[in-house]
Amino acid sequence: MNMFGSGRTVADVAVDITVECVDQNGQRHEIDTVLGYRRTDPYAVSMTFVTGDGSLVWTFGRDLLSRGTLAPNGDGDVAVFPGIDGHGRAVVNIELSSPDGHLLLEARAESVAEFISRTTEVVPEGHESEHLDVDQLIAELLAS
Template sequence: MSGGRPTMTDVAIDLTVECVDERGIRHEIDSVLGYSVADPFAVTMTFVTSDGDLVWTYGRDLLMRGVHSPTGDGDVHVSPAVSYTGQAMVGIELSSPDGHLVLLARAVDVEAFLARTTALVAPGRESAHCDVDQLLSQLLAS
């Protein structure tokens, strides 16, 4: 699976997500949803595993839009969903050359997380928090 390296977060919530494997067996996966003002356009989803943490980074706006309607291109798709018990959920679909995973997170948890991120950086104001010099240094260093 594709990912990135962990970063310091200003907002983080522990989140248990559900997935169903190819045999139809439901699994719960511990994860952490994170947001940093230093990277205001992105959120991270860190999966805590016995082999180490796996971090996926994708757009905060993608998560915000996906809570209410299906959205996404490429490796990440987000959409509203309903659990088998009728609970409001958010579906997060991750794809990479290594595999494909569809996760369900409780909508109330995702919405609470997003409310905390928007209290720090309002949607549309992300660019005011970007350090262009630091970004250029990182790009040139890699």
């Protein structure tokens, strides 16, 4: 699932990383990014791209990111799969797709692993439902 937004969200875990964007011509561009996780949204992680024009936020499943570090995972808007960069370093590839375009990102595997580890310290895998406020979720849905 993807969600666009502006600004940063308050996160229990926030890790600044630089990802490499690979454009259609194979050119690489570095993008400052913040991986975020909130206990109040325990199934999701956010990826905030920090640009001169503001921030762009994508939100998708923590499980998708975690599983994608080991083997290809996901289809549709977000796909995650392990790889090796041109310098022989382990990376996590994150493919984002929307009606507006397609983006392939490479993040250092150790940075992603550190982020996932920190999220599981906040909410262990398998215990997400204990942190989900269903009443709040229903109230937000009805207010929309």
